[in-house]
Every structure is written in structure tokens, then in C-alpha cells.
Amino acid sequence: MPDICSKIAAVTLGCKVNQVDTARLFESLKDLAQNYHIALEWVDEREKADLYLVNTCSVTASTDSQCRKAISKLHRLNPEGKIIVTGCYSDHGREKLTSMPGVKAVVANRDKDILPYFCIQALLPEKEREEFSYNKRTRDYFKQAVGGKHEWFFAVGED
Secondary structure, eight states: OSEEEEEEEEEEOSSSSHHHHHHHHHHHHHHHHHHHTTEEEEEOOTTTTTTTEEEOOOOHHHHHHHHHHHHHHHHHHHHSSSEEEEEEEHOOOOOHHHHHHHEEHHHHHHHGHHHHHHHHHHOOOOOGOOOEEEEEEOOOTEEEEEEETTEEEEBBTTO
């Protein structure tokens, strides 16, 4: 019996590679959630969710703007929802993204392999979050820090 029931939605912007990445993430996340006794319900991006994953594109300045608009729309829909951003725009738009209300994490495109784990940690109560090692770096990626007018989780992929 799950201890936590969470609703998750995804916004996938850009190319077919992002669509495939999002589908893979959902499968990995579903499998990993069982280990943490979390029941996941996939909902449409227009519904309120506990966690929103935004897989971004960054082909042009216009697509960067589209990504920010999508994130703002999610936050307006559900100010309590946690937003995790990945994809091409996360690589060079980190500063803008981490300053956006609702964004709890920005995960570099090269670190997509840890996204399922990162999503699970974001859904867990703070006292249950784990410290983990990645790329020979051990940090508490889930320790909250104050950023601007809201709280956000440490951005993975910084040098």
C-alpha cells in the first residue's frame, strides 16, 4: 500500500527526442516510485499536479520564451505544484529558470539520467529526502535554499 499518492504532469517542448525522453522518464519514474511507496497518477498539464516536469527546447530565443511562458502558466495554475525543468534550455538558461516562481529544480540536460530519482525526492517529505552521490560529488541536492522571493532546490549540473 502506497504511503504517498502524487499527481504528475509533463510539458514537453521541442523535438521528438524530448518526447522520447519524457516517455522514458515516466517509465523509470513509475518503477522507482514503487521502491518509495509512492503511487503516481499521470495527469494532463492543464490539471493541478504535485509535480510538473518541463522538458525544454532552446532552438531559438522564441522557444526560450515559450519555455518560460509554459512554466509561468503551470505556476499560475497551481502555485503549490513543484516544477522541475530539464532539456536544452536548462543548460544555458539556469539563472533565469531558478529565479522563476514555482521552479524547484533545474537539471542539466546531461544529467537527465538522474531525473527519476530527483523527481521522487521532490515528492517526499523533507525529512525523508536522501543525500546521494552523483559524478563523484556528494551533496544534499534537496536542501532548500532561498532564491529570490521563493524557495528552490539546488540546481544539478553546475560546475
